[in-house]
Every structure is written in C-alpha cells, then in structure tokens.
Amino acid sequence: xxxxxxxxxxxxxxxxxxxxxxxxxxxxxxxxxxxxxxxxxxxxxxxxxxxxxxxxxxxxxxxxxxxxxxxxxxxxxxxxxxxxxxxxxxxxxxxxxxxxxxxxxxxxxxxxxxxxxxxxxxxxxxxxxxxxxxxxxxxxxxxxxxxxxxxxxxxxxxxxxxxxxxxxxxxxxxxxxxxxxxxxxxxxxxxxxxxxxxxxxxxxxxxxxxxxxxxxxxxxxxxxxxxxxxxxxxxxxxxxxxxxxxxxxxxxxxxxxxxxxxxxxxxxxxxxxxxxxxxxxxxxxxxxxxxxxxxxxxxxxxxxxxxxxxxxxxxxxxxxxxxxxxxxxxxxxxxxxxxxxxxxxxxxxxxxxxxxxxxxxxxxx
Amino acid sequence: xxxxxxxxxxxxxxxxxxxxxxxxxxxxxxxxxxxxxxxxxxxxxxxxxxxxxxxxxxxxxxxxxxxxxxxxxxxxxxxxxxxxxxxxxxxxxxxxxxxxxxxxxxxxxxxxxxxxxxxxxxxxxxxxxxxxxxxxxxxxxxxxxxxxxxxxxxxxxxxxxxxxxxxxxxxxxxxxxxxxxxxxxxxxxxxxxxxxxxxxxxxxxxxxxxxxxxxxxxxxxxxxxxxxxxxxxxxxxxxxxxxxxxxxxxxxxxxxxxxxxxxxxxxxxxxxxxxxxxxxxxxxxxxxxxxxxxxxxxxxxxxxxxxxxxxxxxxxxxxxxxxxxxxxxxxxxxxxxxxxxxxxxxxxxxxxxxxxxxxxxxxxx
Numbered sequence: 001x002x003x004x005x006x007x008x009x010x011x012x013x014x015x016x017x018x019x020x021x022x023x024x025x026x027x028x029x030x031x032x033x034x035x036x037x038x039x040x041x042x043x044x045x046x047x048x049x050x051x052x053x054x055x056x057x058x059x060x061x062x063x064x065x066x067x068x069x070x071x072x073x074x075x076x077x078x079x080x081x082x083x084x085x086x087x088x089x090x091x092x093x094x095x096x097x098x099x100x101x102x103x104x105x106x107x108x109x110x111x112x113x114x115x116x117x118x119x120x121x122x123x124x125x126x127x128x129x130x131x132x133x134x135x136x137x138x139x140x141x142x143x144x145x146x147x148x149x150x151x152x153x154x155x156x157x158x159x160x161x162x163x164x165x166x167x168x169x170x171x172x173x174x175x176x177x178x179x180x181x182x183x184x185x186x187x188x189x190x191x192x193x194x195x196x197x198x199x200x201x202x203x204x205x206x207x208x209x210x211x212x213x214x215x216x217x218x219x220x221x222x223x224x225x226x227x228x229x230x231x232x233x234x235x236x237x238x239x240x241x242x243x244x245x246x247x248x249x250x251x252x253x254x255x256x257x258x259x260x261x262x263x264x265x266x267x268x269x270x271x272x273x274x275x276x277x278x279x280x281x282x283x284x285x286x287x288x289x290x291x292x293x294x295x296x297x298x299x300x301x302x303x304x305x306x307x308x309x310x311x312x313x314x315x316x317x318x319x320x321x322x323x324x325x326x327x328x329x330x331x332x333x334x335x336x337x338x339x340x341x342x343x344x345x346x347x348x349x350x351x352x353x354x355x356x357x358x359x360x361x362x363x364x365x
Numbered sequence: 366x367x368x369x370x371x372x373x374x375x376x377x378x379x380x381x382x383x384x385x386x387x388x389x390x391x392x393x394x395x396x397x398x399x400x401x402x403x404x405x406x407x408x409x410x411x412x413x414x415x416x417x418x419x420x421x422x423x424x425x426x427x428x429x430x431x432x433x434x435x436x437x438x439x440x441x442x443x444x445x446x447x448x449x450x451x452x453x454x455x456x457x458x459x460x461x462x463x464x465x466x467x468x469x470x471x472x473x474x475x476x477x478x479x480x481x482x483x484x485x486x487x488x489x490x491x492x493x494x495x496x497x498x499x500x501x502x503x504x505x506x507x508x509x510x511x512x513x514x515x516x517x518x519x520x521x522x523x524x525x526x527x528x529x530x531x532x533x534x535x536x537x538x539x540x541x542x543x544x545x546x547x548x549x550x551x552x553x554x555x556x557x558x559x560x561x562x563x564x565x566x567x568x569x570x571x572x573x574x575x576x577x578x579x580x581x582x583x584x585x586x587x588x589x590x591x592x593x594x595x596x597x598x599x600x601x602x603x604x605x606x607x608x609x610x611x612x613x614x615x616x617x618x619x620x621x622x623x624x625x626x627x628x629x630x631x632x633x634x635x636x637x638x639x640x641x642x643x644x645x646x647x648x649x650x651x652x653x654x655x656x657x658x659x660x661x662x663x664x665x666x667x668x669x670x671x672x673x674x675x676x677x678x679x680x681x682x683x684x685x686x687x688x689x690x691x692x693x694x695x696x697x698x699x700x701x702x703x704x705x706x707x708x709x710x711x712x713x714x715x716x717x718x719x720x721x722x723x724x725x726x727x728x729x730x
Contacts (some may be wrong), residue, residue, distance in 0.1 A: 075447070076469030082441040104441030121623065124708070258486065258652050285650060285658050285708075287623050292657015293650050330708040338706035341699035343489070343650075344692075 079288065081105055081115070087182055092174035095222075099182045105288060107182055109150060111175070111222050118288050122152055122186065125294055127331035128284040128339060130156030132296055133216045133251035134163075135311035135318075135336060140215040141165065144243070146202040148220035149175035154189025157218070159321040159328075167214075169198045169205040188325055206239040214244050219252040237274050246303025247277065254295035257283055257346050264346075265353045267297055272357075276302035280309075281350070282339035284330075296339070309340045444653065446470055446480070452547055457539035460587075464547045470653060472547055474515060476540070476587050483653050487517055487551065490659055492696035493649040493704060495521030497661055498581045498616035499528075500676035500683075500701060505580040506530065509608070511567040513585035514540035519554025522583070524686040524693075532579075534563045534570040553690055571604040579609050584617040602639050611668025612642065619660035622648055622711050629711075630718045632662050637722075641667035645674075646715070647704035649695075661704070674705045 081102045088099040098110040106119025117125065130153050134140050139162040145153050149170035157166055170176060176199070180187040190197065198205055217240050240250055250271075255263050264281060271279045277300030286294045300306035314333045315321050322328050342350070446467045453464040463475040471484025482490065495518050499505050504527040510518050514535035522531055535541060541564070545552040555562065563570055582605050605615055615636075620628050629646060636644045642665030651659045665671035679698045680686050687693050707715070 076467060077447060078445040080443040080445060102441060123710070258650070283650075285623070285648075285656075287656035287658075291650075291652035293652070327709075327713075329710045332706075332709050332712070334706035335708055338703035341697075341703035343695040343700055344697050345488070345694045347697070348692075 077290075079115075079290075081108060081118070081288070088178055090174065092172050094172045097172075097174050097178055099178060108288075109175075109178070109183065114222065115288050116222060117150060117152065117183075117186070119183070119185070121287050122150075123329035124284050124286045125289075126152035126156050126186070127328060128282070128335070129153060129218055129220055129251055129253065129296060131159075131315055131331045132282055132298060132308070132336060132339060133218060133249040134160050135313045135315055135333070136298070136300075136306055136308045137215060137247065137249055138313055140313070142214050142216075143167070144169070144206075144209070144214045144217045146206075146217065146219045146221065147171075148218070149173075150179040150183055150186045151176070151189035152183075152186035153218055153220045154192060154195055155186060155325055156189070158189060158192040158194070159315070159318065159324040161319050161321070163194060166192070166195045167198060167205075168195060169200060169202040171199070171201055173199050185326065203236055203239065206236075206243050209243045211242055212245045212248075214248055216249045216251070217244060219250065221253055234270050234274070237270055241274050241299075241301055244301045246301055247306055248301050248303070249306055249308075250275065250297070250299040252297040252299075254281065254297040256289065256291045256293050257281075257295055257343065258291040258293065261346060261349050264295060264297075265349060268350065269353060269357065271297060271299045275299035277306055278308065280340060281342060281346070282308070283342075284335075284339055309337055311336050442655075444480075444655070446473060446483075446653070453543055455539065457537050459537045462537075462539050462543055464543060473653075474540075474543070474548065479587065480653050481587060482515060482517065482548075482551070484548070484550070486652050488694035489649050489651045490654075491517035491521050491551070492693060493647070493700070494518060494583055494585055494616055494618065494661060496524075496680055496696045497647055497663060497673070497701060497704060498583060498614040499525050500678045500680055500698070501663070501665075501671055501673045502580060502612065502614055503678055505678070507579050507581075508532070509534070509571075509574075509579045509582045511571075511582065511584040511586065512536075513583070514538075515544040515548055515551045516541070516554035517548075517551035518583055518585045519557060519560055520551060520690055521554070523554060523557040523559070524680070524683065524689040526684050526686070528559060531557070531560045532563060532570075533560060534565060534567040536564070536566055538564050550691065568601055568604065571601075571608050574608045576607055577610045577613075579613055581614050581616070582609060584615065586618055599635050599639070602635055606639050606664075606666055609666045611666055612671055613666050613668070614671055614673075615640070615662070615664040617662040617664075619646065619662040621654065621656045621658050622646075622660055622708065623656040623658065626711060626714050629660060629662075630714060633715065634718060634722065636662060636664045640664035642671055643673065645705060646707060646711070647673070648707075649700075649704055674702055676701050 082104070083100050084103055085101045086098070087101055087107065088097065090097055095112045096110075098113075100108050100110070102108050102118065105121070108118045109116045134143070134157065140160060141162060142165045143157050143163055145157065145166065145168040147170060148154065148168055149172060154166060154168060157163060176187075176190070176197075180190070189195070219240075237250075244250065252267070254267055257264065268279055268281060278298075280298040282296045282298055283293050284296070285292060298308045300308075311333050314336075315328065315331065316333060447469070448465050449468055450466045451463070452466060452472065453462065455462055460477045461475075463478075465473050465475070467473050467483065470486070473483045474481045499508070499522065505525060506527060507530045508522050508528055510522065510531065510533040512535060513519065513533055514537060519531060519533060522528060541552075541555070541562075545555065554560070584605070602615075609615065617632070619632055622629065633644055633646060643663075645663040647661045647663055648658050649661070650657060663673045665673075676698050679701075680693065680696065681698060
C-alpha cells in the first residue's frame with residue numbers, strides 16, 4: 001500500500017513507441033499490466049475451471065446452472081457478470097468479438113475477453129468522452145473519432161449542432177456490424193449524415209489527414225494490448241497534435257486512477273511534451289470497467305487557450321442537444337467540472353512527476 | 366434499461382419504519398434488494414460450488430489453487446477478490462466477521478459476506494464520509510459516529526483541531542477488536558483522547574442523548590440488512606435530527622446511485638420531511654463497493670444555513686489536518702464539491718420525485 005492508493009505493482013513502461021511488436025510486448029509486459037489470458041481464452045479455460053479470466057465460469061445452484069462471464073481485470077480480482085444468453089461469438093481479423101445478454105446489465109460487448117460496454121452503463125463513458133472535449137471549445141465543426149466502432153461516441157458527437165463533419169476511423173468492421181445488429185442505441189450514431197466512416201488503421205488515416213484539420217479528436221480505443229496498442233505511443237500523439245487546429249482538443253481514453261497511476265503519469269508526460277496548450281486528466285464512474293472508473297486525457301494544442309474545467313460550450317445551451325436521438329443520461333455541466341477534480345493520491349503523484357520533470361529539464365537542454 | 370441507468374428491478378419500500386422485524390423484512394425484500402445469502406453463507410455454500418455469494422470459490426490453475434472471495438452484490442454480478450490468507454473468521458452476537466489478506470487490495474474486512482473495507486481503497490470512504498459534513502460547518506466541536514467500529518472515521522474526524530468531543534456508538538465489539546488487531550491504520554482512530562466509546566445500540570444511545578448536543582453526526586453503517594437495518598428507518602432519522610444542533614449536519618452512508626436509485630429517493634424523501642435545513646446527495650468512487658461507488662446523504666437541521674457544495678471549513682485550512690496520523694489520500698476541497706455533482710439520470714429521478722411530492726402536498730395538508 002506504500003506510495004498511496006494508486007500505486008500497486010511495478011510496471012514496465014511501454015509508452016515510448018519502441019515496443020510495437022506484439023509478441024515482444026507481451027513478453028515484456030509485467031503481470032500488473034498483462035490482461036494476458038484475455039488474448040488466449042482457450043489456454044485460460046484449460047488452466048482455470050472456475051473463476052477464469054476472459055472466460056465463463058459455471059456454477060450449479062439450487063435453481064440450476066448459472067453462467068458468469070468474468071471480466072478480467074488485473075491479477076487478484078475479477079468481475080463476474082451473469083450470462084443469460086450468448087448472442088454472438090466470432091473471431092475477426094483482429095480480435096475475438098463476443099456479445100451476450102446479461103441478467104442485469106443488458107447486452108454486453110466483449111473484445112478479447114475485456115468488457116467494452118454494457119447497455120446499462122455505456123451512457124457514462126460515451127457521453128463523457130464526447131462532451132468533455134466538445135463542450136470545452138466554442139462551436140466545434142470538424143471532429144475525428146478514432147476507434148468507437150460501436151457508434152456510441154458518434155451518437156454523442158451528433159448532439160452538437162455546430163458540428164458539420166465527423167470522420168470515424170475504426171480498424172475492425174466486425175465491431176461495427178455487430179453493433180448495428182445488437183446495440184442499435186449506440187449504432188444509431190452511424191445514421192447521422194455528417195458521419196464519414198473509414199475502416200482501417202487510424203495511424204495511417206491520421207498521417208494522410210491534412211494538417212490542422214480537426215477541432216477535436218476523440219480516441220475511443222480498447223485497452224493498449226492488441227489492436228489498440230499503438231494508440232498510446234508517442235508517435236501517435238504527435239500525429240494527432242499535427243491534425244488538430246490551433247486550440248484544438250484531444251480526448252483519449254486513459255485507464256483507471258486506482259490501478260494504473262504510473263501509466264497515467266506516462267501518458268501525461270508524453271502529452272505535455274507534445275501538446276503545448278494544456279494537458280488535464282479527468283475521470284468518470286463506469287461500474288463495469290476495472291475498479292469502477294475510467295479516465296480521460298484532455299489535451300489542447302497551442303492556440304486559443306482551452307479551459308477544460310469550466311465548459312465554455314455547455315451542453316445545456318446547445319440547441320436540441322439534450323434530447324437528440326435519446327436523452328442525455330449521465331453528462332451535464334456539473335459532472336463535466338466534477339470530472340476534473342482528482343483525488344489527493346493522484347494529485348500528489350502527478351505533482352511529484354511534474355517537479356521531477358522540471359528538476360531534470362536543465363540536464364536535457 | 367427503461368427509465369434510465371439507475372432504475373433496474375422493482376423494489377419494495379422498507380423505509381417506513383414498519384418492517385422492523387428481521388424475518389418479516391427478509392420475506393418482504395425483493396430480489397433486487399436482497400443480499401440474502403450473505404446472511405446465510407452455509408446455505409449458499411451448499412447451493413453454489415463455484416461463484417458463490419459471500420463465500421469462497423476455488424479455482425485450480427496451472428500454478429495451483431487460487432481462492433477468490435466473492436463479494437455478493439446484487440443478483441447478476443459478483444466481484445471476486447483473490448485470497449492469499451484467511452486471517453480471522455468468527456461469528457459475533459450480530460454477524461459473521463471475516464478478515465483475509467488479499468493479493469492486491471491489502472487486508473479486507475467482511476461482515477456477513479459483504480466487503481466493508483479494504484486497505485487499498487478505504488481512504489476514499491472514510492475521508493469522504495467524515496469531511497463532507499465536517500468541512501461544511503464552521504469549527505465543529507462535538508461529533509457522534511454511529512457504527513464505524515473499524516476506527517477509520519475516528520481517524521478522519523480527529524484531523525479537525527476544532528473538535529473537542531467525539532462519541533462513537535458501535536454495536537459489535539468484535540469489529541473493534543478485530544480492527545485493532547488487523548487494521549491498525551484505521552484503529553489508530555480509537556487512540557485519540559477526544560474519543561468516547563460506547564458499545565451498544567445506537568438508537569438507544571441517541572434516545573438518551575441530550576437534545577441538540579451534536580454539531581455533526583456521521584452514520585457509518587453496514588448495509589440495511591442485519592444489525593444496521595433500523596439505521597435507515599424514519600424513527601432513526603428523527604432521533605438524529607433531535608440530537609443535532611440548529612444548523613448541525615448528518616452524513617449517512619447511502620448506497621449506490623447505479624444500483625438503487627429508488628432507495629436513495631426513499632431516504633431523501635424521508636429526510637426532506639425531517640431535516641428542515643437542506644438535504645443533498647453526494648457520491649464517491651470506491652472500487653470494492655458494488656458498482657464501484659458509494660453515496661452519502663447530507664442533511665442539515667433548521668438554523669444557520671449549511672452550504673454542502675462549497676466547503677466553508679476547507680480541510681486545507683484546518684491546522685495540522687492534512688498530515689494528522691497519516692496524509693489525506695483521497696479527500697480535498699475539489700473532490701468535496703465534485704461529490705455533489707450528480708449524473709443526469711439521478712438528477713432526473715430526484716427531480717421527478719420532488720415534483721410528485723409537491724403535487725401531492727395539497728392533498729396531505
């Protein structure tokens with residue numbers, strides 16, 4: 001418990017862009033970062049007969065057999081969601097895609113054994129990742145969504161009447177098709193005429209993008225093991241910064257403050273070098289994510305200053321936004337500001353890092 | 366999913382003080398509120414061989430046998446924490462008390478199969494439940510803690526140099542003894558000379574308390590099934606209000622906004638009748654509680670107005686508070702204000718309730 005609530009086990013840094021070969025990274029990934037068995041569920045099934053990462057456990061009860069899908073988190077804990085019916089299970093070119101109907105969370109989307117969303121609590125993640133950046137800048141017009149193949153972020157971005165053009169780059173078409181079939185309340189995002197879908201590698205897409213094209217880029221990626229691995233590395237952030245306008249904003253999924261303070265430190269550190277406007281961390285409650293929270297990295301490029309704490313473009317004042325497609329269920333301006341408040345242990349660790357960085361600066365000049 | 370993210374299954378109201386007979390209540394408790402098997406772990410063990418509410422599941426892995434303690438939440442999900450070693454397991458007059466060492470959450474205290482605290486994240490709960498009320502009033506002097514036998518709330522209350530007298534009323538001496546042995550970082554709270562321990566029934570204790578004695582009352586109870594059942598009923602809140610000074614404050618543990626919006630509505634409704642100052646709901650992230658959050662009911666009696674949103678007595682300005690015994694790890698003034706921000710689905714449901722109540726009022730006059 002030393003070092004505060006957020007620091008747990010040692011973790012090798014995988015953020016410097018060098019470890020891009022997947023098998024090499026997996027060898028190098030220490031236990032605290034490895035959602036290992038998620039990528040080899042068959043292996044896990046042979047090893048574990050009951051509570052098993054990324055696989056089902058069956059329990060015989062007085063009333064029959066119950067099946068639980070265990071959401072692998074970090075070693076030492078597992079979150080089990082009771083399965084009523086498996087609806088879909090296939091392997092795409094990139095990952096295993098699973099959809100099941102749960103007893104109390106609605107339908108659940110799982111990629112490589114990790115829960116991506118449930119119908120019950122997706123509102124928190126989708127609404128926060130979209131509106132934290134979009135409500136921080138006046139009148140966003142051009143937006144890029146990286147990942148987000150379920151369509152939920154598109155649904156949210158579409159609430160903004162100022163937006164004229166939405167590019168989405170998702171690598172795995174199976175995710176899109178599965179969402180359209182099983183998650184219509186998210187896939188409705190694809191129906192907006194402002195949406196332009198690109199199926200492929202986001203890094204390549206961004207390299208081709210005109211400099212300074214976007215007001216906002218939202219990186220709705222899965223965890224950085226597997227297809228989304230390169231999406232937490234320095235070159236990717238550099239490409240993003242280049243594609244943003246001056247005073248443009250990035251909002252990037254950024255792990256859990258309880259489990260991976262050090263990964264957050266790494267991301268912030270990299271982004272502070274690249275994004276000359278400002279860099280902030282925010283978080284939200286999402287029950288079905290590890291430790292019940294998810295974080296967001298908010299960055300702005302050099303240009304008109306961006307105040308991420310007090311939304312300059314509050315959703316309550318955007319015409320038609322609250323009721324667009326379906327009512328907002330989680331986000332509001334109060335929750336926006338609240339998301340930027342950080343617990344003492346996290347502030348302390350981030351301050352420590354900032355002081356260390358400034359102490360080392362003279363030696364690197 | 367109809368009705369928003371917080372509403373799930375129907376739930377019988379058990380808040381009106383009539384259902385005080387335990388077995389009657391258990392019969393009346395619908396499945397969505399019933400942490401049933403937690404009170405009968407032997408029964409559960411016979412029914413479930415693997416993922417079992419309030420009991421252990423064992424999994425054989427390539428590296429041996431792993432044991433997981435499953436924290437029963439609501440039907441349809443379970444949170445498993447890996448057990449390294451069971452340290453203590455006895456039944457008191459009131460409940461089963463279990464302490465185990467976990468792999469990644471430190472030591473864990475479990476009462477009747479429900480996780481009460483872990484070393485890793487107890488800071489969030491203990492700090493918020495104490496400082497949300499105490500930082501909302503100027504110079505608190507006399508404080509009562511109901512429950513809180515682990516000592517954590519006492520540790521936090523003790524940070525306030527203005528406090529002269531702390532009563533604590535805990536029903537179960539075993540909890541206190543176990544905490545002193547296994548959770549010294551919480552039990553340190555008992556060492557403060559301002560603390561006066563009363564082992565017994567809090568309702569009886571409060572009935573005997575002089576009217577208007579306390580500046581603040583903190584109700585750190587376990588869930589309302591078992592020994593803490595009467596602590597969510599109307600008569601108890603009435604007794605609390607009587608024992609508070611004008612402009613005195615109550616902070617009461619208040620469930621999860623994701624799982625029990627209706628229970629929260631009930632508590633607020635009752636408190637609005639009884640506490641003529643103000644009634645607020647706040648929440649905090651606690652990974653090992655069901656859905657990863659816990660709520661707090663904040664109420665003030667008629668008298669000097671209390672602003673729960675903007676702390677009038679910020680902890681950063683209380684001399685010696687931050688470093689008292691051990692550094693604050695979670696709470697700060699930003700997190701205080703942030704805790705009062707409520708997601709859209711909860712605001713909507715609470716507003717709906719308020720409007721309904723005012724519509725019905727003319728008929729009840």
